[in-house]
Amino acid sequence: MRASDCPTVDTPEFLLAALEQASQAVVIIDGDMHVSHFNAAAELIWGVPRTEILGCDARCLGFNDLQNGADSEITIRRNDGSRIRAQLSVSRVEIGGRANHMVFVRDITAEVERRERIALLNLVADKTNRAVVVTDRKLQVVYTNAAFSGMFGYSPEEAQGRQASQLLAGRFTNRKTLPKLRRRIYDECGTEDEILAYDKNGDEVWVSAMVKPFRSARGRVKYIFALLTDISENKQLRSLQQLIMSALADELPITEIADQLCRRVEAIAPDVVASVLHVDSDGLVHPLGGPSLPEDYSRALEGIAIGPAVGSCGSAAYFGKPILAEDIDTDPRWQPYKTRPLEVGLKACWSTPIKAKDGRVIGTFAFYFRECRAPSRWHQRIVDACVHLGALAIERKEARAQIARLAYHDMLTGLPNRAQLRELINQAIEDCAPQKQLALVFLDLDHFKDVNDTLGHSAGDALLIEFTKRLRARIQPSDLLGRLSGDEFVIALPNCDPARASLVASNITEALTSPLWIDNRQVPISASMGISIYPDNATDIDTLIQQADAAMYKAKQAGRSTHRFFSADMNRLAEQRLVFSAALRQAIANDRLRLVYQPQTRTVDGALYGVEALSRWHDPDLGEVPPSKFIPLAEEVGLIEQIGLWSIREACRQMAAWRQAGLDVPCVAVNLSPLNFQNAKLAAVVAETLAANDLPPQTLMLEITEGVLVNERSAAIDTMNAIRKLGVGLSLDDFGTGYSSLSRLAHLPIRELKIDRSFMRNIERDASALAIATAVVRVGQSLKMAVVAEGVETEGQRKLLAGLGCDVVQGYLYAPAMSPEAFERWLLDHVAEQALTMRRCVDEARSQPTPSLLVASTGG
CATH class of the missing domain: 3.30.450.40 (GAF domain)
Incomplete structure (x- = not known):
């Protein structure tokens, strides 16, 4: 019984004797806080004899605050230096009529250690990220840690007493796994199993469960320990x-x-x-x-x-x-x-x-x-x-498809490329029904190079894409459409006779009549087409393509934007084109081209304004090849840029020779392709050529077509500015026939405008031609540019242009294009004629009476 339950006694000796026999340490403290009794059990706890303690202040035992009826714990420092943990129970009793405190002391060191170990285990269990569940042998939960609450949402109070299977199993938990776990508990296999469990909200949690039993001393299962790991992600x-x-x-x-x-x-x-x-x-x-x-x-x-x-x-x-x-x-x-x-x-x-x-x-x-x-x-x-x-x-699937497209399809238009197209057409030929024909249409865009050179390659790409769309709209799903290269396309029309092929080609021509809008500019679009027929013309794909290609060139010669069927004589034309191409390359490489010069004269006094250098080609085998034939050929086979650079060097060499000979030729104009102005090094080449011939920059004029100016972002604009900084003039040739707008001329480095010869033919009779010429002259005057009219052949044309204010004329009225030697003779004759004309004018002026004399004689 507790000390507080002891009755008050009057015989201290009896009480002291009883306390002395108690197994629990008992210390009695009087009202002055002195120790009056210290039994044998207390001597064992403190490790000191009572003789050293009796009469001493109770605080020497660690009793600092004694509260009646309260239990507390203190740490006792023993005489040998060791420490123990003790529990105190204090009661107030009267002994001999005086109030005393009776303190019962119990050694709880082992209990505290066990309690601390349990607390530590709980702390560790709560700190682990694995859920810990302990159940009794009937699988009722007796303990869960903090990780269990975090993983499944149940607080310890909610989980305690619940069946583990009811707590964690759900609709799709594998019910076969639970009996297997029970068997392993009793077999103590210690292996882990993966189980689909469910949390408090019914959400799935995949766990790996390691389950072990705790047994009593007799070997009976007392508790079951489960360690659960969330393996959903891991x-x-x-x-x-x-x-x-x-x-x-x-x-x-x-x-x-x-x-x-x-x-x-x-x-x-x-x-x-x-x-x-x-x-x-x-x-x-x-x-x-x-x-x-x-x-x-x-x-x-x-x-x-x-x-x-x-x-x-x-x-x-x-x-x-x-x-x-x-x-x-x-x-x-x-x-x-x-x-x-x-x-x-x-x-x-x-x-x-x-x-x-x-x-x-x-x-x-x-x-x-x-x-x-x-x-x-x-x-x-x-x-x-x-x-x-x-x-x-x-994405890997798309990458593979992209690789396939790169190998077999044109990336810009999405059409089969040359390799894929050959396979498809060969298959179409094999599948061609007996007594049936297959038409192969070879298409080439007209003037596509001009679009690329003037508007830029992005505009060219846009044109090709739109061209593809219009072609698709005019053929059947069973027809084959592919892109060979550049602006060359092929359409294969299975089971198609010439009549239907002609109809398809005509429909395509009609579909291309509407111009395109590219970068807010209207661009015309057309195509020339050649058609060959299987098996009438050939039975293999290569020959069919060659024949359709030859027919396409025939369509271009017929004025473009049309189609032609292959005929036997076209092979000869195709061979001729190959011969001419090879000969032109040799002519450029061996310096067999030459320049001729056509004079340009001022309308005011007839004086020489300059000369235009024009390319000519005489081949030892082919004879004289006209510019109308070899210049387009040079553009098609990629030689036109070389011809332009050669022309600059040759014209400058000739100008230097004339200056050394004392001939006064103010300026030479050289025609260049738009492709030359895409070359960022053109200005450097021009500067080097002028310096090599000791020529001032104003003696050279470079003629460009207005198509170069369409794309303001084009490299051509930068090249033009660089050339003008050298002091070299720029002339806008064939003005009024291209894509540019008048409003842009003021911002471009142009010094001269040239009226195209096509307007000269009917300028005396056609009001439209006259209006265009007048407009060009007015534009030149307003922008302070010289205006040159080409193709002037009659005195009436000259007088009309002079009346409009045109500065310079050029054409057969004065002279055709001539060799350097012929031009030298013409210039001497022209200068002499100019001098004679001037002397005649002076003599006529002298022979006339002065205005003052006339007035005087009249007045008389």
């Missing part, structure tokens, strides 16, 4: 990653990868049916994986366009964000598509877009549920992993 999700990465490394087809992904997902989330779709660049859906979906349902999805109300997947792809339909039956987005899913028990669908690195939606990953519900946290974690894996797989 193992289950990583297994997904390993599966897909291994499949990618093995170069498996995308459909097989998607199938494996869906099957693995359905194994770790048994309550879902997984699906993977690919979304192509046109926004069309293509099933990749969905092994648990009905096959007919997957087939029905093929080619469906994504949209804002196209089920969960089509909507997710359209909006680029997850879409959840908790009830397919009532969701408005599912109404046209719900029948088959509902028939097989799929009641909800959650779809998440799969995005490429550049943000494009390239697919969807979907979960179908067998009940109306939203996804769980576990589902979200799976989807987060699978969307990334799906992106890797689909």
